[in-house]
Amino acid sequence: MKRLLLVPFLALLCTFQTMAQDVENELSSNLQEWLDRDWPVTDTLVFDLPNESALVLYFNNTEFTADELTEEFEPLLRRATDFPEFTTRSYRIAENFQPTALKNVKYKIEKKYVPYVHSLEMTFPVGLDFTGGDFTPVVGFRTHLNWRNFSLGGSITNTVYFPERVENNIKVNSNWFANVEFAWEFGNLSGPRRNTFGVGYLINENKSQLFSGTTMQAYYNRKLSKNISIQVGVISTENFKTFYPTVGIRFW
Known part of the structure; x- marks a missing residue:
């Protein structure tokens, strides 16, 4: 079982935009502009994993709190034993678009990193x-x-x-x-x-x-x-x- 270190901190929108190319579920340019305008990033949640990797979540605090996302992702990451070493994966969480919806982000992470037979x-x-x-x-x-x-x-x-x-x-x-x-x-x-x-x-x-x-x-x-x-x-x-x-x- 993985041990998780949870480090929530406030992230500025400009910081997110400089890292946008690293986001796994980035939207098309029009939808991304809409998302950034109406539901801008206000917070970032980082899960530091024992294999020197990290999962980074960008979100708006009117939709989720850090505690809510921790409760959703902590059990999932305990089972994600195929998460690569020395790697950072970043996802945007926003319920208004299918690729960024919480359910679909969890699905993508589990499909990629949870062992096939579990x-x-x-x-x-x-x-x-x-x-x-x-x-x-x-x-x-x-x-x-x-x-x-x-x-x-x-x-x-x-x-x-x-x-x-x-x-x-x-x-x-x-x-x-x-x-x-x-x-x-x-x-x-x-x-x-x-x-x-x-x-x-x-x-x-x-x-x-x-x-x-x-x-x-x-x-x-x-x-x-x-x-x-x-x-x-x-x-x-x-x-x-x-x-x-x-x-x-x-x-x-």
Whole structure:
């Protein structure tokens, strides 16, 4: 993990203009004039890195404070282990133009300097589906290898079915699916991958009252927050003769 030294100081506009050729996200001449006139540089924030490099941010204090930008960039720079040695990179931050918007500057830095493969994710999702007219609890294990803005992995999930009672007895059915998954979040590298598409195959050894024959599922999962998502899909069973639509919620 990188150790950051944060040195905020006031920068004059004329100083910025003499360094403009070094700014990575410089605008076209017309847009640059507009930006300098209506949102001039009032402050500079410097992140000094342990490898004798630095990230310099130019900004207007009516849009951001040094503390706000520090909070945004400090976690990102801890992961930017590919930042070159003995190098200074400078960026203008201004929300009024796409190349200088905070979100896009962070995206550019992460795309360039954060390692391509950066984490292995393991979770234990639980939830509840509405499957073909019945409520079916779902539990499982999920693992993904995360790249910059997508991940690949798989999961093992159990769709639990409670059939009608026979002579006051009930036999709970477990339906184990092995799933292959692809998750993505293009344009937002620092946030969670909110979209997941998966395909699964029923691997039961014991007969189920809900599914029979060759059974497969396909689903789309969308994260609503860090720990909650919704999922919609379809399950084909009886050798692709019967189809059950599914909709449910997951907790990670």
